[in-house]
Amino acid sequence: MVAFRKLTEAGAVPVLITLLIFVTAWEGAIALFHIPNFVLPHLTQIAVRLSGDSHLLADALAATLSESLGGFVIGAVLGVAIASLMVLIVPLERSLLPVAVAINSVPIVAYVPVTLVWFGIGPASKLALVALSTGFVVLINALHGLKQAETGAIDLMRSFGASRLSILRRLQLPAAMPSVVNGLRVAIPRSMIVAIVSEMLGAYRGIGRIIFESMQQVDNLGVWVAVLSASLASVLLYTALVWIDRKLVWWN
Structure with missing residues (x-):
């Protein structure tokens, strides 16, 4: 009990x-x-295969997680920074936001060939794609949150001689934290998806590479093992982000 x-x-x-x-x-x-097993295997079969391929899957997961987390951090920092610049310099929002929407209106997989040519088949191309995908989500949420600060509070700070940068740092950024964290929650599973898809189309290693090779070998059990391993890793990342959310936005 x-x-x-x-x-x-x-x-x-x-x-x-x-x-x-x-x-x-x-x-x-x-x-x-x-x-039939080749369509949907038993969970016990997946667990046995997972145990047997644990070293291979651990190395692949480490590669995928490093790409997804690295791109996630880059995208999040750029998203918040660009949103802050748009608030500080209003014409930037009217000029940059349509460009960002246009870029992200195309499925991210369409950019894979371009990034492979630009950055190569290694981790750099995956970092770029993940940053592009997650940065837009964080940008939109951060921009929304930065505009949630009360007008009266902004006017009060201006009356005391506070600069735009000071108002942004002391008022608007704290007010935007709940929206920013919501954007991060959406972006963290998206980062894993983009990393895996890009690995399937060109990579030396990673969970996406294992899925691609298993599909070519008609190894459906291997596909399910890789997919469930990636899903479990995504859940753990999301849980960690929720914990960080409670620490950062404790007043919410």
Whole structure:
């Protein structure tokens, strides 16, 4: 009973219930619809394969995570910086925002051949694609949040002689933090998606490379192992971001 109370206080019970429903639905669908293993393998088969290929998957996950996190950080910093410049210099928003929307209206996969030519088949091309994809999300959310500061508070600071930069740093950026964090929450799984897709189209290593090679070898079990490994890594990253959110935006 004490252990159950501790799990409840930690918020682990809903996660465990969801996990139980997921496992039951997966295995139940296989049994009910007689799904062959090459279409949908049993979770036990995936676990055994995962254990056997743990070293290979660990190296691939490390490569993918370094690309996704590196691009995520670059994109987030650039997104907040550009949004801040747009608030400080109003004409920049009217000139740069349509360009950003136009660039991101094209599926990110369309830029893969270009980045491979520009940055090569190594990690640099993946960092560029992830930064481009996540930076736009953070930019839009940061721009929205920076405009949420109360006009009266801005006027009050101006009446005391505060500069635009001081108002941005002391008022608008703290007011924008909830919106920025929301953008980061959307961007973190997106960074993994973009990194994996770009690896599938050209990479020396990574989870995307394993998925591509498994597909070529008609190794569906290998595909599922790689996909579930990437999904688990994404969930852990998102959980870490939620924890950071609670520390940074404690007043929200």
